[in-house]
Amino acid sequence: MNRILQIAVRVMSFGVGADGSRVAHLERDIQNAFANVPYPGDSSLFPHQCGECDRLRQVYTGSHWSDPKIERLGADVGPRELMGDDGWRYYFPALLLFLLRHPARVRELGLKADDFDPCLFTTAQLRAIRDTLEYVGERSDA
Numbered sequence: 001m002n003r004i005l006q007i008a009v010r011v012m013s014f015g016v017g018a019d020g021s022r023v024a025h026l027e028r029d030i031q032n033a034f035a036n037v038p039y040p041g042d043s044s045l046f047p048h049q050c051g052e053c054d055r056l057r058q059v060y061t062g063s064h065w066s067d068p069k070i071e072r073l074g075a076d077v078g079p080r081e082l083m084g085d086d087g088w089r090y091y092f093p094a095l096l097l098f099l100l101r102h103p104a105r106v107r108e109l110g111l112k113a114d115d116f117d118p119c120l121f122t123t124a125q126l127r128a129i130r131d132t133l134e135y136v137g138e139r140s141d142a
């Protein structure tokens with residue numbers, strides 16, 4: 001298990017009261033931390049060439065990570081094995097926002113610790129990720 005998830009799991013054991021202001025605070029942290037991540041460019045989103053990647057390219061190309069269309073993809077936000085690193089980093093906040101709003105659906109994502117490379121993210125982004133995973137971990141049994 002990687003460092004960030006270990007930290008999240010450790011902090012999860014402390015129950016923190018849920019309320020709307022905590023979600024709003026976490027959303028703001030995510031938005032601020034990822035505000036300056038540049039759009040990776042169409043060709044690096046899904047570098048692999050196949051029908052599934054063509055379909056995903058059509059969905060994602062030109063879409064900002066905060067586009068409600070992207071968040072509505074929900075579990076589909078995390079096709080890590082198909083996405084290039086730049087695309088994964090760029091759309092990761094959409095995944096976090098989805099988890100914040102639907103913590104019980106974390107299992108659908110099939111997210112694996114190996115999918116998560118801390119080196120792709122800044123310190124502020126890692127903090128937002130950790131805090132979000134703590135929140136989600138308190139509300140799911142994943």
Ligand SMILES: [Zn+2]
Nearest residue numbers: 048049050053
């Ligand atoms: Zn493909």
